[in-house]
Amino acid sequence: MWYQRQIQLTSSGRETIDITDKVSSLVRESGVQTGLAHVFMQHTSASIMLCENVDSAVRKDLETLIVRIAPDGDPAYQHDYEGEDDMAAHGRSVFTTNDISLSIAGGELALGTWQGLYMWEHRYEPHHRNIMVTVQGE
Amino acid sequence: MWYQRQIQLTSSGRETIDITDKVSSLVRESGVQTGLAHVFMQHTSASIMLCENVDSAVRKDLETLIVRIAPDGDPAYQHDYEGEDDMAAHGRSVFTTNDISLSIAGGELALGTWQGLYMWEHRYEPHHRNIMVTVQGE
Amino acid sequence: MWYQRQIQLTSSGRETIDITDKVSSLVRESGVQTGLAHVFMQHTSASIMLCENVDSAVRKDLETLIVRIAPDGDPAYQHDYEGEDDMAAHGRSVFTTNDISLSIAGGELALGTWQGLYMWEHRYEPHHRNIMVTVQGE
Numbered sequence: 001m002w003y004q005r006q007i008q009l010t011s012s013g014r015e016t017i018d019i020t021d022k023v024s025s026l027v028r029e030s031g032v033q034t035g036l037a038h039v040f041m042q043h044t045s046a047s048i049m050l051c052e053n054v055d056s057a058v059r060k061d062l063e064t065l066i067v068r069i070a071p072d073g074d075p076a077y078q079h080d081y082e083g084e085d086d087m088a089a090h091g092r093s094v095f096t097t098n099d100i101s102l103s104i105a106g107g108e109l110a111l112g113t114w115q116g117l118y119m120w121e122h123r124y125e126p127h128h129r130n131i132m133v134t135v136q137g138e
Numbered sequence: 139m140w141y142q143r144q145i146q147l148t149s150s151g152r153e154t155i156d157i158t159d160k161v162s163s164l165v166r167e168s169g170v171q172t173g174l175a176h177v178f179m180q181h182t183s184a185s186i187m188l189c190e191n192v193d194s195a196v197r198k199d200l201e202t203l204i205v206r207i208a209p210d211g212d213p214a215y216q217h218d219y220e221g222e223d224d225m226a227a228h229g230r231s232v233f234t235t236n237d238i239s240l241s242i243a244g245g246e247l248a249l250g251t252w253q254g255l256y257m258w259e260h261r262y263e264p265h266h267r268n269i270m271v272t273v274q275g276e
Numbered sequence: 277m278w279y280q281r282q283i284q285l286t287s288s289g290r291e292t293i294d295i296t297d298k299v300s301s302l303v304r305e306s307g308v309q310t311g312l313a314h315v316f317m318q319h320t321s322a323s324i325m326l327c328e329n330v331d332s333a334v335r336k337d338l339e340t341l342i343v344r345i346a347p348d349g350d351p352a353y354q355h356d357y358e359g360e361d362d363m364a365a366h367g368r369s370v371f372t373t374n375d376i377s378l379s380i381a382g383g384e385l386a387l388g389t390w391q392g393l394y395m396w397e398h399r400y401e402p403h404h405r406n407i408m409v410t411v412q413g414e
Binding site (some may be wrong): 012022034035036049050052055057058060061062064068069095096097099101102103105107111112114115136137138 | 140142173176178180181182183205208212214215216217219225226228229231233235237238239271272274
């Protein structure tokens with residue numbers, strides 16, 4: 001059984017957006033009891049992320065860490081068409097991920113108690129983002 | 139054909155644990171000849187990792203690298219409820235991964251010669267960890 | 277429906293190689309209309325990567341970033357059997373990824389406009405690399 005839908009979101013700039021409920025709803029709509037939900041960001045400057053879902057400071061601290069790995073406006077960058085966050089966003093995307101597959105058990109996403117699913121916008125300006133969700137199973 | 143089982147492990151603190159044989163056994167039990175095995179860590183402070191499987195120094199060196207990326211007890215962290223390894227563990231998890239899908243061919247995991255599958259515990263203290271394995275195929 | 281093929285490539289040393297067309301062709305050959313394509317690097321010193329596909333400077337800049345995270349010949353490394361790029365290659369592999377699943381919609385890879393799929397060779401010398409592609413769907 002295959003069930004495929006696109007989630008469309010508009011970020012307000014660099015931020016994380018909780019998409020757990022949106023994906024959970026699609027899993028329920030699909031009727032799949034045992035299977036997988038594949039969540040795919042169709043862009044190279046935003047990520048899909050599993051993250052602790054209680055304390056929003058965790059996501060602030062992740063921001064602290066990732067700007068060290070992929071700094072904005074690094075003088076070494078050759079690619080800077082769209083500003084100082086352009087290449088940084090591609091780096092942030094590659095060092096995290098664009099696709100995550102989640103287990104489905106008993107008709108629900110089999111997430112741990114403190115696992116939430118997030119979209120992570122890496123650009124400074126608001127962007128429209130397409131996320132393809134493909135649910136399969138029996 | 140779908141076959142889903144949970145692996146439960148207890149770490150002895152920060153370490154890597156080889157889970158290749160456990161996952162390989164589940165693939166054989168499933169009877170799947172051609173397909174995929176999805177391995178999912180249901181926690182945000184431990185990872186699933188593919189790694190060179192001959193020289194354990196590789197995993198020691200990965201530890202050397204990852205503490206630079208997500209340092210323990212970084213003074214910039216806002217999230218430190220559970221000690222200096224708390225936020226570091228979330229960072230280590232996000233910069234590696236919680237889910238890996240492996241090809242199955244000829245009824246076996248289609249790993250390269252030197253590929254092993256590991257759980258990577260990021261916390262200092264022993265933790266119970268649940269890993270959901272979902273095998274599908276024909 | 278399952279369709280599994282191996283892509284074999286020889287790198288000319290550290291570089292990125294665009295494999296989007298190769299994987300797209302396999303998706304078309306499979307006849308799958310709605311589903312997933314799983315792309316798996318069967319090695320621990322090369323990666324599979326989604327990346328911006330217009331400006332090759334993006335991949336040069338990613339190289340600039342990743343050598344900071346997993347430096348060649350770091351004096352702290354214990355694992356150096358095969359030279360200064362040996363352990364660095366394992367680190368680069370773990371901090372990016374070896375497996376990516378891509379959505380298939382309307383019989384084609386559902387990539388964003390600027391998303392390309394690349395193999396990233398991390399070793400200095402040319403290497404033969406096996407990539408297993410598993411296409412499934414309906």
